[in-house]
Amino acid sequence: MRARKRTSLGHIYHSTLINSLSFHPKPLRSLSFSTSTAVTAIFKSFKRKLAAGRRASTPRSLKSYAETCASLIRRCSCSHRFLAGLGLHGHALKCGISSDRSVFTKLLVMYSECGRPADRDRVFAEFGGYDIFSWNFTITDFSRRGYFDVACKLFEEMPMRNVVSWTIMVDELMKRGRVLDAIRIFERCPSHTVVSYTAMINGFARNGMNLDGLALFREMLRNGFMPNEITFTCVIRACICSGAFYLANSVVGMIAKSMFFHNLSVNNSLITLYLRMGDVDSAKGVFNSMVDRDVVTWTAMLDVCFEMGDVMDARRLFDEMPEKNEVTWSMMIARYSHCGEPWESLVLFSLMHLYGYRRNLSSFASVISASASLNNLLFGSSVHSHVMEVGFEDDVFISSSLIDMYSKCGRSDEARQIFDSLGVKNIICWNAMVGGYCYNGKYREARNLFKKMPERKAATWNAVISGYVQNERYGDAVEIFNEMCNSGLVPNKMTFSSVLLACANLPSLDKGKNLHAKTFKLGIENETFLATALTDMYAKSGDIESSKIVFSMMPVKNEVSWTTMIQGLADSGLAEEALALFDDMLKMNICPTEQMFLSILFACAHCCLVDKGINYFESMEKTYGITPKERHYTCMVDLLSRAGHLREAEDFILKMPIKPEANTWAALLSGCITHVNDEIGERAAKMLIGLEKERAAGYVLLSNIYASVGKWKDVAEVRALMRETGLKKGGGCSWIQIRDRFHTFYSWDSYHPNSLKIYEVLELLMSEVVP
DNA sequence: CTAGGGTTAG
Numbered sequence: 042m043r044a045r046k047r048t049s050l051g052h053i054y055h056s057t058l059i060n061s062l063s064f065h066p067k068p069l070r071s072l073s074f075s076t077s078t079a080v081t082a083i084f085k086s087f088k089r090k091l092a093a094g095r096r097a098s099t100p101r102s103l104k105s106y107a108e109t110c111a112s113l114i115r116r117c118s119c120s121h122r123f124l125a126g127l128g129l130h131g132h133a134l135k136c137g138i139s140s141d142r143s144v145f146t147k148l149l150v151m152y153s154e155c156g157r158p159a160d161r162d163r164v165f166a167e168f169g170g171y172d173i174f175s176w177n178f179t180i181t182d183f184s185r186r187g188y189f190d191v192a193c194k195l196f197e198e199m200p201m202r203n204v205v206s207w208t209i210m211v212d213e214l215m216k217r218g219r220v221l222d223a224i225r226i227f228e229r230c231p232s233h234t235v236v237s238y239t240a241m242i243n244g245f246a247r248n249g250m251n252l253d254g255l256a257l258f259r260e261m262l263r264n265g266f267m268p269n270e271i272t273f274t275c276v277i278r279a280c281i282c283s284g285a286f287y288l289a290n291s292v293v294g295m296i297a298k299s300m301f302f303h304n305l306s307v308n309n310s311l312i313t314l315y316l317r318m319g320d321v322d323s324a325k326g327v328f329n330s331m332v333d334r335d336v337v338t339w340t341a342m343l344d345v346c347f348e349m350g351d352v353m354d355a356r357r358l359f360d361e362m363p364e365k366n367e368v369t370w371s372m373m374i375a376r377y378s379h380c381g382e383p384w385e386s387l388v389l390f391s392l393m394h395l396y397g398y399r400r401n402l403s404s405f406a407s408v409i410s411a412s413a414s415l416n417n418l419l420f421g422s423s424v425h426s427h428v429m430e431v432g433f434e435d436d437v438f439i440s441s442s443l444i445d446m447y448s449k450c451g452r453s454d455e456a457r458q459i460f461d462s463l464g465v466k467n468i469i470c471w472n473a474m475v476g477g478y479c480y481n482g483k484y485r486e487a488r489n490l491f492k493k494m495p496e497r498k499a500a501t502w503n504a505v506i507s508g509y510v511q512n513e514r515y516g517d518a519v520e521i522f523n524e525m526c527n528s529g530l531v532p533n534k535m536t537f538s539s540v541l542l543a544c545a546n547l548p549s550l551d552k553g554k555n556l557h558a559k560t561f562k563l564g565i566e567n568e569t570f571l572a573t574a575l576t577d578m579y580a581k582s583g584d585i586e587s588s589k590i591v592f593s594m595m596p597v598k599n600e601v602s603w604t605t606m607i608q609g610l611a612d613s614g615l616a617e618e619a620l621a622l623f624d625d626m627l628k629m630n631i632c633p634t635e636q637m638f639l640s641i642l643f644a645c646a647h648c649c650l651v652d653k654g655i656n657y658f659e660s661m662e663k664t665y666g667i668t669p670k671e672r673h674y675t676c677m678v679d680l681l682s683r684a685g686h687l688r689e690a691e692d693f694i695l696k697m698p699i700k701p702e703a704n705t706w707a708a709l710l711s712g713c714i715t716h717v718n719d720e721i722g723e724r725a726a727k728m729l730i731g732l733e734k735e736r737a738a739g740y741v742l743l744s745n746i747y748a749s750v751g752k753w754k755d756v757a758e759v760r761a762l763m764r765e766t767g768l769k770k771g772g773g774c775s776w777i778q779i780r781d782r783f784h785t786f787y788s789w790d791s792y793h794p795n796s797l798k799i800y801e802v803l804e805l806l807m808s809e810v811v812p
Numbered sequence: 813c814t815a816g817g818g819t820t821a822g
Contacts, residue, residue, distance in 0.1 A: 115814090146814060177815045208816040239817040274819045306819045313820070340820040371821040403822035410822095438822065 107133075107141035114144065118151035126151040140168050149175055153182055170200075177205050184213045204230065208237040215244025235266050243275040251283035270301040277310040281317045289314055305333060312341040321349055336362075340369045347376040350600070350632075367393075371404040378411035386411035387420055405433055406442050413446035421446040435464065441473040448477025453486070468496060472504045479508020499525075499533045507539040518543035519552055531563070534570050541574040545581035553578045557591075567595060573602040580609025604636045611644035619644040620653070635667055642676035646683055654680045671702040678705050682712020687721050703733040710742045714749055722746040 117126035133139040145168040152161035169175030176199045183192040207230035214223035238261040245254030280289035315324035339362045346355035370393040377385040390408040412421035433439045447456035460474045478487035502525040509518035522540040544553035560566040572595040579588035592606045610619035645654030661667045681690035706729040713722030726743035740763045747755040
């Protein structure tokens with residue numbers, strides 16, 4: 042017995058172990074002061090116990106001595122003091138207690154905690170073979186270390202299993218997406234507990250099979266198991282993810298009757314549940330009723346603030362939170378990039394790193410998409426290099442957002458490189474790449490890739506359609522939509538919103554009405570998102586009456602819906618109606634947004650309602666706390682200039698607290714042309730060109746202003762300057778509809794497949810008409 | 813006082 046113990050670690054460790062045990066100062070010298078004092082403290086208490094142990098020599102006290110030793114080893118693993126642990130192991134060997142169950146189990150944990158897997162395995166091989174705890178612990182350890190096949194082998198070989206063993210396997214299989222194997226193991230398990238059920242339910246949820254998880258939850262209840270707080274959090278999450286809110290209500294009922302009503306995690310889940318159900322008040326109610334709160338609670342409340350559109354409140358909460366974690370930061374970064382402040386995402390991402398928080402997958406994914414929406418290639422590609430450093434480049438989420446980012450920045454080739462380098466591509470990557478090509482107008486590449494796709498979903502078509510819409514190829518967008526319908530796929534909300542935008546920009550109303558009918562058939566025409574797109578389409582197509590009807594029928598309107606209708610009325614020249622609607626909205630206590638004020642100021646400008654416009658502008662900051670942005674100032678300059686108050690307008694620009702954008706000067710300039718004022722006009726034009734050398738608008742307006750006062754020599758100079766810098770005035774386009782197809786033409790473009798033929802015919806016709 | 817299941821983000 043004793044000899045066997047000696048062989049265990051004898052040859053390898055024995056001498057070192059004894060050395061470090063015998064309180065020589067040597068091995069401790071390299072340690073820092075605090076570590077060495079801590080180790081000394083452990084040894085001191087150990088010495089005391091040792092003395093006590095020597096006094097008693099009965100087997101019973103040897104057993105209690107082993108337990109003392111075990112508890113000391115446990116203390117080493119808790120504080121990761123590997124050397125002290127090693128010393129204790131040596132001592133245990135020396136006095137023959139290393140095979141004691143309490144000692145070797147603690148040794149297993151200690152070596153594992155201290156990151157010494159090889160030593161851990163040796164202890165298991167020596168002593169753990171017949172102990173079920175060591176088997177389970179070792180299986181878990183192998184799985185976590187990435188040797189799942191070894192873990193499986195151990196599981197099959199182990200002499201006896203308990204429900205813990207089975208649960209470990211279920212959980213690990215589920216984490217690896219092997220749902221069928223997990224089910225098989227779960228069914229083989231002779232007896233179940235709440236824990237094994239919970240592992241299974243959550244495993245289903247992890248793999249997107251929420252409804253199966255909920256079904257198992259019912260089965261669990263039928264079999265008489267009482268859910269605990271962990272089961273409840275998992276089940277609520279499954280309800281949220283599957284949208285099973287009806288079921289969620291009865292789960293909430295069960296919780297209320299259970300002893301977990303005041304459990305922290307359960308309440309945290311409830312906040313999110315109510316938020317996703319759209320019941321913000323209840324979410325806040327749960328928060329207020331909670332006795333203690335943690336990071337998760339505060340992070341969930343951030344989400345509540347953002348969901349209600351209170352970005353400022355969210356920020357205040359974030360700044361004042363007692364504790365933050367990676368998820369908190371990710372949440373802020375993601376939400377800022379979605380609520381129209383992507384710049385703030387970039388700032389927070391940098392700060393997160395600066396403050397030493399680990400940047401996780403989602404923070405990377407969000408900041409990349411924020412860079413994409415800012416077209417910020419510099420930041421985006423620097424994030425890309427961080428991604429490579431951390432080794433996230435194989436993640437499909439990350440790589441698809443990188444593909445999207447490079448595409449949005451006009452770098453299709455870089456995007457393609459990432460796409461080609463991916464070992465495993467999912468549909469999201471394909472969609473991103475095809476969509477990216479469309480966005481950059483590379484339709485041939487997009488088509489080729491599209492044909493090669495292993496599967497196509499509605500999102501794929503959506504990416505193509507919205508790519509065409511982005512490039513103002515509205516006719517083609519509609520055509521692709523028809524193709525999509527012919528292929529048997531059912532368009533979704535996103536499809537309709539893109540294609541409706543295309544229709545809004547086409548002259549014919551027929552296709553738009555046709556789409557309206559299609560949404561009606563699907564029974565989705567009143568959904569806020571879609572009805573808003575329809576309102577926009579009718580308004581832009583000049584059928585403002587239909588637009589008003591769709592808007593008034595919408596059961597739930599959001600701020601975008603209101604903005605769309607107000608803008609639609611303003612654009613249709615019904616400024617008075619736009620203002621009246623805005624006032625109605627204010628009476629309903631709906632808070633106006635920046636965007637709405639743009640429409641309102643636009644409406645005032647077009648009706649020359651100068652005083653009203655000034656009033657609205659001033660109320661922005663005073664009444665609603667909205668700081669006017671560049672574009673609001675531009676609207677005000679437009680308002681003043683159109684009404685002929687040119688000097689006031691110029692003053693207004695000079696007194697602006699922020700830097701005027703090019704359009705601000707352009708607005709003044711166009712007022713100068715209308716009201717023939719070449720003195721202010723010339724100043725405005727020069728400011729405009731100073732701000733925006735690369736765009737033609739400034740030059741064109743300047744040459745127009747010279748022309749309007751007959752300064753033909755200056756006109757010629759400006760035109761020459763434009764030719765020099767290679768600028769061209771953007772042309773308008775024309776289109777015709779033949780049956781179901783729209784054909785869009787720019788002057789002498791070559792987009793149409795038969796363009797050469799068309800121009801041949803055209804020239805023939807022209808030569809006949811103009812001899 | 814030893815093992816198995818978890819909440820917030822994408």
